[in-house]
Amino acid sequence: MSLGKLLQRPVLEVAPRLLGMRLVSELGGHLTAVMLSEVEAYDGAGDPASHAYGGRTRRNESMFGPAGTAYVYRSYGIHWCLNVVVGPAGEPGAVLLRGGIPITGRESMVARRRRHDHLSDGPGKLCQALGVTGEDDGRSLLAGPLRLEGAGGDAAGQVAATPRIGITKATERPWRFVLLPTPG
DNA sequence: AGGAAGATGCTCT
DNA sequence: GAGCATCTTCCTA
Secondary structure, three states: OOHHHHOOOOHHHHHHHHOOOEEEEOHHHOOEEEEEEEEEEEEHHHOOOOOOOOOOOOHHHHHHOOOOEEEEEEEOOOEEEEEEEEOOOOOOEEEEEEEEEEEEOHHHHHHHHOOOOOOOOOHHHHHHHHOOOHHHOOOEOOOOOEEEEOOOOOOOOOEEEEOOOOOOOOOOOOOEEEEOOOOO
16 A cells, blocks of 8 residues: 555554654755654544644644645744654544654754654654644645655564553543564 | 753743 | 643752
């Protein structure tokens, strides 16, 4: 299945299959990439923890775009967080990209992060490492300077589901998916 | 290793 | 004005 098709499947099906895929950035003239290792599903209108719960607003506008659209929002006034819009057209499902393992452009990430460790192990850090900002909100992640690459689903069997982080509503839903460290 | 707390700005009621 | 889908630094072990 193509990436574009995969992203049109239900959010809870797509989220774990994003693990192991690459997120590539050419933003700001630097080539950087990570392998996704941590994501969270937000199931649109039926999910009290979703930014789209309660309907369309100025901020969540891009969540109502086609699957593969980037939804970037400011978190706690300081950080940027990146989501991939997922699911059938018009349904505001999204997957928050919470973390990845650096695979390309480590030097650029170090420069952006101004440190040598914890480069992309958190949603705010991931955006900073890849140069993602509010400018990228609404952009397509299927092509262009910020894009997803990979078949997906390869990580099945190495994925754990846990409760989501940093939310106060619907905390019981195990919709955070992490790539288990490969033994050895 | 892990908890506490402050920074900071935007969105929506 | 309240409430955040967070990160860092500063502490105690």
